[in-house]
Amino acid sequence: MAKRLNNESSIGDVLKEIIQNNKLQPGIDQISVKEAWVSLMGNGVNSYTKNVTLKGETLYVELSSSVLREELSHGKSKIITMINEELNREIVKNIILR
Secondary structure, three states: OOOOOOOOOOHHHHHHHHHHHOOOHHHHHHHHHHHHHHHHHHHHHHOOEEEEEEEOOEEEEEEOOHHHHHHHHOOHHHHHHHHHHHHOOOOOOEEEEO
């Protein structure tokens, strides 16, 4: 049975309860990571980005440029740190560039 919230609950508390009860957090994390990638990488990288997918704690990024893929592979740890700081949570622990 779902826990009943009192009339004095904040909207944030109610939304957290809904997200938790319906197990929506992985989907929200997926969207948040995509948005963080777009905002942090800029137009140059985004024009070569085909797809960004979060599976568990691993971020899969499909790129159309092998040169860019090689360049970004040198800064994986920095990218992970930037994305996690943007989201204020440790969501991404590994990045695989394809």
